[in-house]
Amino acid sequence: LNHPLLDVDVTGATGALVHVTGGPYMTLDAANQVVRLLTSRIKEDANVIIGARQDPAFGDTIKVMAIFTGVGGDEMREPKVEIDQLAEALSLRPNAARNHHTSRGEAAPRDFHRFD
Numbered sequence: 005l006n007h008p009l010l011d012v013d014v015t016g017a018t019g020a021l022v023h024v025t026g027g028p029y030m031t032l033d034a035a036n037q038v039v040r041l042l043t044s045r046i047k048e049d050a051n052v053i054i055g056a057r058q059d060p061a062f063g064d065t066i067k068v069m070a071i072f073t074g075v076g077g078d079e080m081r082e083p084k085v086e087i088d089q090l091a092e093a094l095s096l097r098p099n100a101a102r103n104h105h106t107s108r109g110e111a112a113p114r115d116f117h118r119f120d
Contacts, residue, residue, distance in 0.1 A: 017046040018074025023055040025069075027062035034066070042070050050074070 014020075020043050024035040035056035043052050 012072075012075050014072045014075055015045045016075070017050060017072040019051040019053075019072070020046060021053045021071040021073075023057075023069045024066060025057050025059055025062060026066040027064055028058055028060050029064055030056075030058055030062075030066055032056060038066065038068055042068070046072065047074075 022039050022042055024030070024038050026035065035054070039052070039054050043050070046052075
């Protein structure tokens with residue numbers, strides 16, 4: 005399980021919530037294969053809750069949502085993405101406007117805070 009924004013190794017997780025949504029051609033066996041792949045590195049006695057549904061709008065694609073619990077400690081690593089890289093990836097500038105409004109109803113600039 006790799007993602008540029010994921011800064012935690014899920015090895016040893018104590019629980020997982022996994023929901024798989026797919027088109028009309030997705031079978032329960034296919035959904036179970038996805039769940040087995042995602043949970044293969046967590047604790048053997050972990051509490052795993054799964055859900056699956058078909059949505060015709062998905063066609064031949066599958067969407068997976070997974071939440072892992074009980075991770076941390078030795079599994080924690082340094083963050084892979086710095087705030088400046090994230091802002092650049094999202095096309096944000098430091099000191100960009102953020103949901104604050106002036107007395108005239110216009111968006112007012114708000115500073116981003118760096119947490120080190």
